[in-house]
Amino acid sequence: MVMDDRDRPLYMISVAAELAGVHPQTLRSYEQKGLVTPKRTSGNTRMYSQADIERLELINELTGEGINLAGVIRILDLQGRVAERDEELDSLHKKVRRLADRVHELETRESVTSLVVAQTNSLRRLP
Structure with a gap:
């Protein structure tokens, strides 16, 4: 850290x-x-x-x-917990974005592969 x-x-x-x-x-x-x-x-x-x-x-x-100080301690503790949750949430958002990018990449590959297979099959049918 x-x-x-x-x-x-x-x-x-x-x-x-x-x-x-x-x-x-x-x-x-x-x-x-x-x-x-x-x-x-x-x-x-x-x-x-x-x-x-x-x-x-x-x-x-x-x-x-x-x-009072007991209340202050409680508020500061809760504030710390909120900050930790915010960090966790940011981390999860980054992971979701990376996964979405990966899914998009895989979908694009699948589409390209499908087009290549379709084109190859159509070329095979030519005399």
Whole structure:
């Protein structure tokens, strides 16, 4: 799996907290609850990606609307499941297109073969 630029760890906790508009302790709490999972350096420093910042902004938006953290966890879980289903659906659509192309190719071959057989048979009937 190739790392998307959005997933590249860029920000230490203090910068991530400032970008997300929360206190660093809030980020630690969110990590403990499984709301965000920053990467770690070899020295165990938390490093947040742009995707993490966007997720934190969504968490802030949801909690700002009065949704508690249990509700936020549920929403994020459902959002992840929807994204997985979208990927599966895209994959299935690609497979269907490939199969449709293959069917078309086989039908074309069959038509050409039928024409060649018919032409060969008609040539055999000539005196």
